Amino acid sequence: MAQTIETSGPVYPGRVLQTGSSGSEVARMQTYLNALQKAGYPTLKTLTVDGQYGAATANTVKQFQALKGLSIDGKIGPATWNAIVAAYNAAYNGSADTWPGITLRSGSTGQDVRHMQMRLNQVATLYPGINKQTEDGQYGSNMSNAVRRFQSQFGLTADGQLGKNTWNAIVSVHNAESTTTPTQVTTPYSGTAMRTGSSGDYVRFLQSYLNALGAKLTVDGQFGTATSRATQQFQAKAGLPIDGVVGSATWAKLIPAFNGTL
Structure with missing residues (x-):
């Protein structure tokens, strides 16, 4: 089981956030400052959470710095970052696991x-x-x-x-x-039967679920001879027609079988 680590923080990103900065770290600070306005800092001006460090963000940072006795420069260096994070975490039990406030997608960094x-x-x-x-x-x-x-x-x-x-x-x-009740998967049937020659995410899922049930497959998304054989073995144990093809009936038996191993 995985260990829960890095539950405090989030840690300082290693670069000063200031006018012109952008990204999820900026959005996180905007999110936190907005939340702090409702948790003991009512004079802070509300910010748009867009991940863009403009004049409004700099001004609210200055307000926070003045309230906390920090150097008032409108920039988020390590001291200001840590002060904002500490205040937020104290008020909301936050951590690095707290959503930063904007969607991360291909091209995001940090x-x-x-x-x-x-x-x-x-x-x-x-x-x-x-x-x-x-x-x-x-x-x-x-x-x-x-x-x-x-x-x-x-x-x-x-x-x-x-x-x-x-x-x-x-x-x-x-x-x-890391508990005694891991989350069960709810993977729906893809709508297309999988057989020798199939490939893709659902073949990966199939292989990983069969492995939990005792198979020893490489989880590579390629439906080859070994995956077909493991499928047939599962079908035999589940009382299904033994054809090595994963249709809706086999999938419907496989998901609860995998969840039963968690």
């Missing part, structure tokens, strides 16, 4: 991307239909694939983007993974 790469890698230990990836803070094709494969298995729109619902679902599944 600590929030790296954090979710780590969370997805941890989730993939129990749900290996999700590909593992380098935790480099770069939202490329591997990240998009991992997010899409997570979404497909847990009832979310499979668009490969990290919006609020997907972010929170990843955190929830990760946290449940």
Whole structure:
């Protein structure tokens, strides 16, 4: 089971946020400052959470700095970052697992991307239909694939983007993974039967589910002889026609069988 780590923070991104900066770290600070307005700092001006560090964000940062006795420069260096994070976490029990406020997608970079790469890698230990990836803070094709494969298995729109619902679902599944009641998959039948020669995400899911039931397949999304044989073995145990083809009836038996191993 994965261990829950990096539950505090989020950590300073290593660069000063200031006028002209952009990205999820900026959006996170805008989100936090807006929340703090309702939690003991009523004079803070409300910000649009858009990930763009403009004059309004700089002015609200100055307000916060003045209230906390920090250097009033309108920039978010380590001291201001840590003060905002500490105030937010104290008021809302927040952490690095808190959604930053904007959708992360292909091309996004930074600590929030790296954090979710780590969370997805941890989730993939129990749900290996999700590909593992380098935790480099770069939202490329591997990240998009991992997010899409997570979404497909847990009832979310499979668009490969990290919006609020997907972010929170990843955190929830990760946290449940280290308990006695991991989250069950709800992977719907794809609508197309899988057989020798098939490929794609659903073959990855099939292979990972069969492995949990005792098979020893490479989870590569390629339906070859070994996958066909493992499918037939599952069908025999489940009282299904033994044809090595994964249609709706086989899929309907496979999902609860996999969930029973969690």
